[in-house]
Amino acid sequence: MAKLKIQISFIIALSFLSQFSIAQQLDKRIYEKTFYKSLDLIYEENYDSALVILYSLDSISAPQFLKNSEEYQFYLDSQFINLEQVYVKYLIAVCHLEKSGNPQTALPYIEYVIESGYSNTPTIIYKDLGRLYHLDYQFDKAIYYFNKYLENVNQKDEFYLYVKHMNNACLNAKEIIKDTVYKEIQDLRGNINNPKLDEDQLVINNDGSILYFERDSGKNQISKIMVSYRNFDIWTKSKPLIFPSSFLLNAKSIRICGMDYNQANLLVYKETELDTKAFKCRVSADKVIEIQPTNLDFLGNNDGRICYGKNEKEVYFSSARSSGIGGYDIYRVSQKINGRWNKPEILELINSTFDEVDPFYNRINSTLYFSSSSYTSMGGFDIFTAIINKKNKIGNPQNIGFAINSVGNNRSFYIPISTNTAYYSSNQPSNIRLHDLFRVKLNKSIPLTLLNGTFLAGDPAIPVKMKLTVVDIETKSKLKYSFTSNNQKGKYYIVFEPGKIYDLIFESENYRAQRITVEIPQQEYFYQIFQTISLIPIDKVNNDAVNELIVKNDFYDLGTIAQDSLKQYKNDLVNLFSNVVEKIDSFENFADENLTASTETPEQAPENNFEDLLDLIESTINNQDTATINQLFENSEKSEVYSITYNSHISEHNHFIIIGNDTIKTSPPLRAYHNIASERISKLIGSNDMIAHSYEQGSLLNAKIAFQYEMVFKLDNYKMLPKYFPVLNDIVELLDKNPYLQIVIEGISENKTADKAKELHYTKQKAQIVYEYLYNQNCRCKDILIHTSLQPSELSENYTENHYFVLIKIFDLSN
Amino acid sequence: MILKKIKYSISIILALLLFNSQRVSAQKYTESQLKAGYIINFTKFVKWPDSLANQNFVFGIYGDDIFGDVFQKMLEARYKSPNNWILTEYNSIKEIEYCHVLFINSNNQDEINEILKLLSGKPVLTIGNNIPYFCQRGGIINFISEPNGKKFEINYISAKNKGFIIDSRLLAVAKLISASGY
Known part of the structure; x- marks a missing residue:
């Protein structure tokens, strides 16, 4: 009944709003009523409905009705806005942050609120904004807002440790994403991944032909385990795995435990009122046709996934048992000659006070893969590797790298023994709270x-x-x-x-x-x-x-x-x-x-693929998938x-x-090194070519020219020669490091034609090309001036053809 | 010795053929194809004022045409027979008439200012091709090339002033600029 009431209110509110063109100002009384309705809905945690109203309010001019509204007029990029407009955007952001889905949608709205200078911005918004920038791979901005949050709270604050952890994660992420190690990653969309449901906890058999995973459909099910078969590189439609009804009788839950030693049969945990035990299942099609108890009697209620080690007598498993370092930890246990298991040994080198889960041992390269949310991750769970030597000593954990690891959770890494492909689960690009399954090709190292x-x-x-x-x-x-x-x-x-x-x-x-x-x-x-x-x-x-x-x-x-x-x-x-x-x-x-x-x-896309491209682009916007948009553009260059x-x-x-x-x-x-720019910068500014003479205009009168650089353009060509790029890049870095420097870009023409206006126009265009290059390199453009002049130039003496010249002069304003 | 040279020459040619074969099969889109694709999709996420909704859709280009025939081919891929789309190129500012979308690809800042002033208040979705301060001057969408950053910016204040309603999903993937411009 209550739901019906809310729906009716919406319909009334929407029908009312629709009668007004967006340019018209809505009646203050109705706006106010609708506004408070949205607040009520937020308090009721009915965010989707609140958003419908808030979006409508956001598209019309807001009347002032909040207390002290006059005092809260903000100056934002040449226009006045009032408190109501800011508040509506703030509420939209709150809805996106709170509702399940993609919290990144809140980002532009929070940015708006912050930029508006709204003085009542709660401190917690800095934490949220930091997290959103983190999810958006804008790590510098994330660090800025995390620090801002930390400056405003004390160490007893409930989020203090979390924000510190995330701050550190951003620093890690900045390093990790510098090198994209794994690139051929495929989302198992279609028959495996359902965009509205959570798919996680996968295991796969030895030849990579049977995939088991858990799908959370939100229903109260004893088993969430699904199965799919690979047929000529295509996964068939996944189906719920059917257990014998006798096995389900006293079960509270059935969940994936791992695979047996040969990666042939599925191991599951069966949790009852009394205990939790592991069972081995033989599967045919989508049915479990045989179930046997296992000898893994060291496993219990607090234990997670297992994997076998170098032989059948060695098992790695994750557990939240009280003997651990913190949260879930990874243990190793070996079997005695009499068939009993030794006391599990905690692997101290790879465990932390955070969670370590989902161990997988690859016998081909003696490497243990696991997921950890420790201080060396990018923020959520990252997949790590640790090599285990012949003496069974475990090496230092290494982050497996970008783009398998992302800013979300990356788990359940699994490699079928006889393949060169790994599978894992990770957050959906469009919904950070849901996971999908992914496949990645493990390229062989070709050291040439x-x-x-x-x-x-x-x-x-x-x-x-x-x-x-x-x-x-x-x-x-x-x-x-x-x-x-x-x-x-x-x-x-x-x-x-x-x-x-x-x-x-x-x-x-x-x-x-x-x-x-x-x-x-x-x-x-x-x-x-x-x-x-x-x-x-x-x-x-x-x-x-x-x-x-x-x-x-x-x-x-x-x-x-x-x-x-x-x-x-x-x-x-x-x-x-x-x-x-x-x-x-x-x-x-x-x-x-x-x-x-x-x-x-x-390389040109085949023309018949334009339809795919258009669909892909549409889905990137629909899903607000900025990562794919970035990838598309960056791959095009x-x-x-x-x-x-x-x-x-x-x-x-x-x-x-x-x-x-x-x-x-x-x-x-000459050294062709990556970081050569700084060496050349010191040459630029510290060279003997430094000239000191006056410049006759404005604030630069009598300023010293610290550096002068000339560039040549052909008459009929607007393209800048590539040889100038590195020097201009150095100049950008130079300006970045020296705030007292100012650039003048001077276009010079020979004035060889009769049409002076045209000549001046071309001259200016050449200078603007240089300006735009600097602008695109994030040069601080407010310190760039463009001048053009028509005068015979001494520069032309070295050139037989007609040329335009662009002179870059860097002025030292430190005195 | 000669045989040895021939043997290795064949090996090298084989290697190059391998390089070549996988290069050809690689799926890559040019920047102009991507931009054309995004522009066509922008129109799905932008609502024009009702008075313009049922007209033929006019797409204008000012400045260097980066698309060639790509745009037309993409329209055909999307709409099969896109008869209600009219593509037009403007060679001077005087030629600019009403269009639904105007793609501006020019380095001439004076011209850009003039165009933006000319279209001020008119429901034309102006799209700049990496033009500095385009949105700050009142342009609505501008393709930008920030490494690891958003690939286009949107001035939603300017859009709102001109009567456009921009879908929040599009806003969410853009860098938002709020300036009233010209």
Whole structure:
């Protein structure tokens, strides 16, 4: 009856609201009544109904009716808003936070409330906001709000420890997500995952063909266990596993315990009024056809999942028994000769005061997998690994990495013995409170990196014949292969062992030999690095011995694009390249365009897949799945890891490198390291090129120019040359670290055409291109000024063609 | 020796073919395809004022066309015969007439300001392609490229002022900007 009353109220409220256009102001009395109705519904925990009303209120102009409303007018981005508007948004946020579903929906509304400066914002909202940013992978913001919460409460606060834990989790997460270790992850949607229900606690048989899991349908069921069979890589529709009625007679609950030693039969816990015992079940189709008691008599009421260890006489299990360190812990127990079990041993190295659950031992790599919500997780349960050595000693736990682990709960990691695929449960992207089952491909480690690219020299750059020698810096030994590039195409190929630093010595007739130090990162996948090297002759610029070398590397991780078809070839590929490393001495006549060309053209989606893409996009919005949106956009672009440009007086001093019996004179080495930017920044600001002269406009009058950099644009081209990117990136970092610096971007034109207005327009556009690049790199743009001028430039003397110039001047305002 | 070279050359070619074959089979979308896909879907999550609901749907592009024929093909994929969609390109500000959606892909800030002023108060869903401060100036949606951040921003105040109702699910995946703009 009460429900009916509420529904009728809604219908009345909604029909009333619908009579008003959104631009019209609703009658104050009705607005107020509707507003308080929503409050009542929130108190009744009827959040869905409250949201219906609140959304309607949010779409119309709010009249003022709350006490002291006049005092609560806020200035927010050029407009006044009143307390009622803020309050409605706050209540929407409360509803999203409290109702089951995706609490991240509350984020924009809480942001609005915080930005509005609403002085009565309760402290607890900082905790909620921190959690929402954490769920949204915005860890810096999360840390900011967690700290803000901690500043406002004392240590006795009920959430103090939780917020501290989450703060730490954000710091962990920032590190963990830097490296996406596992990428081929598949949501078992369709026949396994139901978007409205919770699927968890999976186990799978040895060849990965039978999957058991628990589905919580919200009903009071004795058994929640489901079963599904894999048929040609497709899981059949899952069905409830049917137990004999005699077995269910006195049972309070039946839940998954694990699999037997051979991963052939399911083990279940049967909980009765008296005790909890483990049973082995033989299953046919969706029916349990045989049930046997097990010898696992050490298990009881407080115990979780089990797995067998290196043999049938060793078992790992999780338990909340009182002898533990805290919460659930993982124990190991071994069987005596007489068949009895020893006292379970708690594994101290991997347990914490938080929960450790769901052990799974993989006999192939002697590794224990388990889930833990400890201080080293990303916030919820993360999956960890620990290697167990021959003496049965357990190693330090390692976080299995992103993207198996996420900011939610990741549990029940399970690998069928004879496959290279693992299964686990994790939060649904659209609903953090429900779990789904996922499958991940465990890629074999292919410890090789292929460097290929083009060697060019001269201006304009053309392919030249080049000799390349490779030295392992650690062993100081020349690798037994050296390469000569093809002088028609300039292509070269090198295969590296990762995790090492190498010197590459490039030699070419009429050019100074150049040494480049390259750090090949440690990685598990097969990598290709595409590197284009362009060497300008030594005496090109005013005989000033300026040696310009551009090294541009793109990392392309094959792991992200590996398809099933690759699987069968992977081993062949590894062997093939091993042969290349060992036996081939020269690629002189070897040329390939496909490999390099394919890096420059983004792969096109087949046109008939547009329907899928549109559906996928619609579902990302429907489910408010920002993670997938990010992934879609980020996958559409290649990531550039190395990119360095040098334009400095590096050849003033010759360097000599001695390799075996050879002595090679080179320019000083360039280091293609990830964190090279800071080195170059110090060069920028601390170089002898520092100029001090006055600038004639505004606040910059007589300001000192700390650094000046010139960029050239062709008349008919609006694209900035890639060689400028690293310098601009350095400038962004420079400004970030030095708040007293200000940039002026100066567009300069030669004024060679009669149409001055047009000329000025083009000049400004070129400067704006530079501005936009800086803006997109999160440069503090309020300190950027754009100027344009039409004047003959001394810069043009070095160029035969007509060009536009953009001068970047960095002013030092510290004085 | 020659045989050895041939053997290894074949090996390399085989390796490259393998690279190539899996590259071709990889499923990747270009940024413009994604943006076209999102724009088409935006229209499902935005309610236009009633007076415009039953008209042909006009989609305008100002500036460089990043879509080519992708947009038309996506419409065909979604609507089979999208006869009520009219795609139009504007080469100058003077040409801009009423359209339901205007995609702006320009670096010229003066032009952008002029367009936003021109459309101020009119129920045109303006979408910027990575234009600095687009929403702050009154644009409604802007594709942005923040690493690990939201991929588009929405000025819901501006949208509200122009009579649009934006579904909260779309707002939830966007970076929200609140500014009245021009």
